[in-house]
Amino acid sequence: xxxxxxxxxxxxxxxxxxxxxxxxxxxxxxxxxxxxxxxxxxxxxxxxxxxxxxxxxxxxxxxxxxxxxxxxxxxxxxxxxxxxxxxxxxxxxxxxxxxxxxxxxxxxxxxxxxxxxxxxxxxxxxxxxxxxxxxxxxxxxxxxxxxxxxxxxxxxxxxxxxxxxxxxxxxxxxxxxxxxxxxxxxxxxxxxxxxxxxxxxxxxxxxxxxxxxxxxxxxxxxxxxxxxxxxxxxxxxxxxxxxxxxxxxxxxxxxxxxxxxxxxxxxxxxxxxxxxxxxxxxxxxxxxxxxxxxxxxxxxxxxxxxxx
Amino acid sequence: xxxxxxxxxxxxxxxxxxxxxxxxxxxxxxxxxxxxxxxxxxxxxxxxxxxxxxxxxxxxxxxxxxxxxxxxxxxxxxxxxxxxxxxxxxxxxxxxxxxxxxxxxxxxxxxxxxxxxxxxxxxxxxxxxxxxxxxxxxxxxxxxxxxxxxxxxxxxxxxxxxxxxxxxxxxxxxxxxxxxxxxxxxxxxxxxxxxxxxxxxxxxxxxxxxxxxxxxxxxxxxxxxxxxxxxxxxxxxxxxxxxxxxxxxxxxxxxxxxxxxxxxxxxxxxxxxxxxxxxxxxxxxxxxxxxxxxxxxxxxxxxxxxxxxxxxxxxxxxxxxxxxxxxxxxxxxxxxxxxxxxxxxxxxxxxxxxxxxxxxx
Numbered sequence: 001x002x003x004x005x006x007x008x009x010x011x012x013x014x015x016x017x018x019x020x021x022x023x024x025x026x027x028x029x030x031x032x033x034x035x036x037x038x039x040x041x042x043x044x045x046x047x048x049x050x051x052x053x054x055x056x057x058x059x060x061x062x063x064x065x066x067x068x069x070x071x072x073x074x075x076x077x078x079x080x081x082x083x084x085x086x087x088x089x090x091x092x093x094x095x096x097x098x099x100x101x102x103x104x105x106x107x108x109x110x111x112x113x114x115x116x117x118x119x120x121x122x123x124x125x126x127x128x129x130x131x132x133x134x135x136x137x138x139x140x141x142x143x144x145x146x147x148x149x150x151x152x153x154x155x156x157x158x159x160x161x162x163x164x165x166x167x168x169x170x171x172x173x174x175x176x177x178x179x180x181x182x183x184x185x186x187x188x189x190x191x192x193x194x195x196x197x198x199x200x201x202x203x204x205x206x207x208x209x210x211x212x213x214x215x216x217x218x219x220x221x222x223x224x225x226x227x228x229x230x231x232x233x234x235x236x237x238x239x240x241x242x243x244x245x246x247x248x249x250x251x252x253x254x255x256x257x258x259x260x261x262x263x264x265x266x267x268x269x270x271x272x273x274x275x276x277x278x279x280x281x282x283x284x285x286x287x288x289x290x291x292x293x294x295x296x297x298x299x300x301x302x303x304x305x306x307x308x
Numbered sequence: 309x310x311x312x313x314x315x316x317x318x319x320x321x322x323x324x325x326x327x328x329x330x331x332x333x334x335x336x337x338x339x340x341x342x343x344x345x346x347x348x349x350x351x352x353x354x355x356x357x358x359x360x361x362x363x364x365x366x367x368x369x370x371x372x373x374x375x376x377x378x379x380x381x382x383x384x385x386x387x388x389x390x391x392x393x394x395x396x397x398x399x400x401x402x403x404x405x406x407x408x409x410x411x412x413x414x415x416x417x418x419x420x421x422x423x424x425x426x427x428x429x430x431x432x433x434x435x436x437x438x439x440x441x442x443x444x445x446x447x448x449x450x451x452x453x454x455x456x457x458x459x460x461x462x463x464x465x466x467x468x469x470x471x472x473x474x475x476x477x478x479x480x481x482x483x484x485x486x487x488x489x490x491x492x493x494x495x496x497x498x499x500x501x502x503x504x505x506x507x508x509x510x511x512x513x514x515x516x517x518x519x520x521x522x523x524x525x526x527x528x529x530x531x532x533x534x535x536x537x538x539x540x541x542x543x544x545x546x547x548x549x550x551x552x553x554x555x556x557x558x559x560x561x562x563x564x565x566x567x568x569x570x571x572x573x574x575x576x577x578x579x580x581x582x583x584x585x586x587x588x589x590x591x592x593x594x595x596x597x598x599x600x601x602x603x604x605x606x607x608x609x610x611x612x613x614x615x616x617x618x619x620x621x622x623x624x625x626x627x628x629x630x631x632x633x634x635x636x637x638x639x640x641x642x643x644x645x646x647x648x649x650x651x652x653x654x655x656x657x658x659x660x661x662x663x664x665x666x667x668x669x
Contacts, residue, residue: 005517005518006517009517010517013510013513013514013517017510020506107345107347110347111347114347114349115349115530115551115553116553117534117553208505208506212506212509213505213506213509213531213534213535214534215505215530215531215534216347217345217347217348217349217503217505217529217530217531218344218345218347218348218378219344219345219378219503220505220506221506222501222503222504222505222506222507224506253507253510254510254513254514257497257510257511257513257514258514258517258518260495260496260497260498260514261464261495261497261511261514261515261517261518261520262495262518263495263664263665267666267668268498268668269668272498272500
């Protein structure tokens with residue numbers, strides 16, 4: 001029924017396929033933890049993809065490319081931050097506009113970059129470790145961004161849970177009036193979180209244009225930003241669950257293509273819809289049941305204006 | 309207060325900038341509707357090349373500067389078409405299968421405007437013509453190269469949607485790969501998209517992990533070639549466009565859609581008054597399908613064989629679907645020497661014998 005699929009190869013490729021949505025979802029998680037709902041993830045990702053691509057092609061360094069991608073994503077996020085935090089625009093509408101703007105702007109910036117190959121990012125050299133059967137392929141055969149994405153999940157989890165900074169971010173997201181009364185600069189903290197979210201989304205986008213697809217074409221992110229938004233809810237705003245959600249979604253996407261290629265007897269239609277179906281299914285299971293709340297930050301999506 | 313004034317000024321400035329676009333003079337206005345971005349490097353890019361050919365051929369006599377990218381197939385297309393017809397377009401080319409019903413609906417309302425629909429079959433009003441290319445002729449050639457080049461005897465095919473045009477391609481590729489290499493098997497992966505680089509790359513990756521070393525694609529981006537480039541020994545073909553940036557390997561040849569001559573002919577006919585409604589389905593012979601340069605990664609004798617096949621299809625002496633051929637279930641389709649008729653091809657919904665798996669219904 002499943003044909004011949006090598007599990008080690010499958011796990012290795014699902015880790016790669018999940019990186020963009022994982023980075024973007026993690027960034028959005030921090031943004032939402034601070035009480036801001038930025039629906040412009042798709043826009044920031046694609047701006048990151050083109051900025052990263054242009055930087056990498058111009059400088060010849062993939063590393064600088066990722067920095068460029070992060071900067072591009074953060075720059076677009078800054079527009080969102082100015083509109084929502086200082087001009088108090090509606091967050092949902094601004095976020096959607098940000099996506100549309102990002103798609104158009106990336107297409108404009110990408111003129112003349114079609115058909116160019118970016119410098120390649122090599123796998124981290126682990127030497128003999130790579131040749132361990134099974135495990136070597138899964139753990140030691142990736143580029144640095146794969147390891148970076150896992151490290152940043154761990155770092156975010158630590159910061160949010162155990163540090164004063166994390167406590168302040170959560171306070172701002174749960175009750176901005178109380179945080180303000182305690183003397184925290186609510187809008188500035190949110191601005192920093194929004195910029196972080198933009199940088200992560202930009203890096204995720206750059207991963208698509210520099211490593212996963214290596215090339216630039218219009219609309220290259222093809223909806224990955226929306227999946228990232230869903231994963232944040234799926235993860236109930238917890239960093240490690242973002243990792244699980246991204247691996248689950250990436251894993252099923254890769255698995256369904258592998259099943260098709262291996263000649264599985266499951267009809268293609270079911271395989272194609274399975275990633276989305278399972279995402280919905282898990283969301284339903286997570287949000288139902290006794291004593292379980294979705295754990296959304298209480299001030300999510302509400303603008304704050306210091307009146308006192 | 310200052311903020312508000314600033315915003316109002318900015319909005320005014322934007323409005324003026326858009327209003328400044330000049331309208332054209334007396335030239336015949338030809339317009340295009342695209343399903344993807346011109347920057348896709350494939351399908352839409354080639355249609356736009358055709359538009360540029362029209363500009364080159366007629367200069368001031370034709371205004372071919374109007375086009376719209378990324379038009380969704382469906383109700384939005386109808387709006388765009390109406391807008392174009394009202395905006396003075398005299399001939400409108402709609403370049404994707406899904407524009408079929410919107411094109412016919414709008415055409416009925418504007419009898420003085422000519423509509424040209426690519427890859428469709430409905431011509432409800434006298435002002436609707438259809439045109440298509442026999443891509444399967446090119447598939448026969450790339451299938452031959454694939455059969456000769458594969459070392460694992462496994463060929464992969466990334467399909468977009470299970471429609472007759474794609475199934476023709478799968479069958480033509482497989483028949484000709486099998487003809488030169490009886491041990492060949494083919495895996496088909498349906499991507500359910502015309503354009504999604506990340507998904508196309510993943511599909512190519514999945515195929516390569518299954519041992520496939522020749523990838524044929526029926527999706528529009530160059531992502532499968534980029535993926536193939538990561539694994540030495542894996543080859544692929546340019547789709548719709550030459551995709552020359554992946555020469556000499558993994559891109560060893562290409563099927564190129566060449567719409568320019570048709571566009572020039574139709575716009576020219578409208579200019580000199582000889583325009584008539586028609587249904588065009590040309591292939592290698594008519595110049596609408598071209599085989600891209602076969603690179604040095606292919607041995608000389610294989611290259612010669614492929615070129616000879618393309619030539620024999622071009623001059624009409626050989627048809628890619630010539631019997632004896634059976635359907636997948638073993639029932640007879642074409643007898644010895646019999647050639648498939650266009651009606652069967654246009655509605656093709658079955659695999660030929662030897663391909664495994666089912667077509668999604």
